[in-house]
Amino acid sequence: MRAGIVFASAFMAFSNISYLDSAYSASSLPANGQVDWTTTGGVLEEFPEISSEQSGMHFRISASPQHLLHVEVMDNAHHFSDGFWKVGSYSLSLLPSGKIGRFGTDIPAEETKAFIHNFTAAPSSSLILNDGSETQVSLAGSSVAVDTFTHYVDTHGIDLPPPFASSHASSIFTNGAASAFPPATSATSTYSAPVYQSSDAQQSTSSHSSGGGWLKFALFLVVAGWVGKKWMAYSRVKTAEKTCRDLIQIHADALRIRRKQLVYQNSYGVEKTEKWEKEIVEFTKTILLPALSTQGLIPEWNRINSKIIATVDLVSQQPVEKPEALPSNPDVYSPAMNPYDYEKYCTTLLRKVGWEATATAGSGDQGADVIATKDGIRLVLQCKLYNKSVGNEAVQQIAAARDHYHADFAAVVSNADYTLSARQLSKSSKVFLLHHDELQGFADRIGAINVIDA
Incomplete structure (x- = not known):
């Protein structure tokens, strides 16, 4: 650039x-x-x-x-x-x-x-x-x-493409060109004596003719060079586009998973895309631009970036093409993982910070997906792997599970946001609403409270 x-x-x-x-x-x-x-x-x-x-x-x-x-x-x-x-x-x-x-x-x-x-x-x-x-x-x-x-x-008659096209450019050009033509000569003369040219004059005429040929050839070279330059520029742009589109397809499933992880609806049903937009910047910096740089095509990025970014967003909204290549792993979060593995994932997070945690596996859990203890504190969790906001029902279930298991703390953990009514109910029922990224910090804090009380 x-x-x-x-x-x-x-x-x-x-x-x-x-x-x-x-x-x-x-x-x-x-x-x-x-x-x-x-x-x-x-x-x-x-x-x-x-x-x-x-x-x-x-x-x-x-x-x-x-x-x-x-x-x-x-x-x-x-x-x-x-x-x-x-x-x-x-x-x-x-x-x-x-x-x-x-x-x-x-x-x-x-x-x-x-x-x-x-x-x-x-x-x-x-x-x-x-x-x-x-x-x-x-x-x-x-x-x-x-x-x-x-x-x-x-x-000012400046000829630029739309929306800055000048309405005066053509008239200015026409008026300027008209002044270059000589005035018309009279057609009433009846006879003109023949003009005899000497050999020197004929040679001069021949030289002028030859000069005109060279001028045309030079003009041809200029036009051919201009066309060739334009074609080369067009080819470079198309090569840059193909390079970026090929890389997008190679990383398509990864982009789709990241979009699922980062895009969510807030409490008012509005889709929040800020984190995903930053992810597009990261993908551009670490994948697309290095590939273009290797081919010497960085200058072309300025001409194709809007189109390529739109392609990334479009491809990321399509279903994962090879779900079998993305097995559900309880140790690694993915929006494509099954709900039971998500419960195990939350269990693993607690174990890493010193809690004894068990996933109830959905049978007879009385509303608790995970039961964890540490230093005499009991914590129960309801785990929700959602692609929409979590509502009141999860809050009600974990509040009932806290009473059933005589737990000290109760929380709903999710990858998504929570509805406004769920937030209001959580305050009155003393249930904590967490994103799974906040779970370990929350567990450390309630563990510290117990140490202070002791």
């Missing part, structure tokens, strides 16, 4: 930046008056750009005929090395551009309309960094900034 902002010499210079400083109209401002994005003069005040300063980072969007839009983020505090920017339904990867704290990507011309639509329609966006953190980026004023930029491009 090119470092910084690349402008071609064929790109017309913007000669009047003063318009950009006063382009806002009251009717086009956001209703609350907030403007976080503006259109200003660009590098060395030669080109306009859309920019914003938020959360210690400087965002800059600029245009050029080659890649139309270039997005650049400058992290003033050097907090991250890469990540991606999610703007509505459009996601773009941010990769280092060669300078510390500077990251960016090019948006291909065919994807510009999709990016601009999301950029101006959404009230805010998310910057998801490589360290797992997520920063909200306001898009207030983005519509005004894009309108200002579009108006400038249109009124």
Whole structure:
């Protein structure tokens, strides 16, 4: 990827930046008056750009005929090395551009309309960094900034792809071309004496003819070179796409399992995908980009990243193709494991921190899937391997099991979230609601309470 902002010499210079400083109209401002994005003069005040300063980072969007839009983020505090920017339904990867704290990507011309639509329609966006953190980026004023930029491009006859297509470009070209034709000559002359050329004149004419042939040949070479360059660029993009798609298929089942592990519904029935989006970044960094780097195809990533990320998400939502290759192992968590192995998995977690734990195997358990003891403390668990939120019933069952087994503590353990009503009932019935990743820490804490009491 090119470092910084690349402008071609064929790109017309913007000669009047003063318009950009006063382009806002009251009717086009956001209703609350907030403007976080503006259109200003660009590098060395030669080109306009859309920019914003938020959360210690400087965002800059600029245009050029080659890649139309270039997005650049400058992290003033050097907090991250890469990540991606999610703007509505459009996601773009941010990769280092060669300078510390500077990251960016090019948006291909065919994807510009999709990016601009999301950029101006959404009230805010998310910057998801490589360290797992997520920063909200306001898009207030983005519509005004894009309108200002579009108006400038249109009124100055600059020929860019949609949505920045100039309505004046063709007329300017036509008017300029018309002036190159000589005025028409009179058709009323009746006779002109024949002109005899000397041998020198004939040789000169022959030389001109020969020169015209060389000019045509040179023009042919230029056109052939341009076509060849375009074909090579197209072939590299297609090779990069195939490399990424092949790797996605190789890791398809692993991606499907990870998505099941990381995507869940919260208490209000809303699907939470933040952890899965970070997993996509990790897959890109550790699998896709190294493969592209080996083939020298990293520059092509900027042209295909949105399409490839969408493919990863689509493939991950399909069923596991080879479940027989993924046996249920009670020592290793998987959303594809059977419920009894999940109970054994929770039992194993407790044993690793010093508890004597037994899975009841579902027969006559009176609502307790696991019974564990340590230093005179008895703990009963209800284990739920779900792909939806856990409801009231599990809370009611483990509360009854606590009384039946005369346990000191009762908890529901799950890979999923809990409904709002389950959370409310757990407070009144003194039942703990845990994710299995929290189980060992919880067991250590209640064990410490018993030591203090003793």
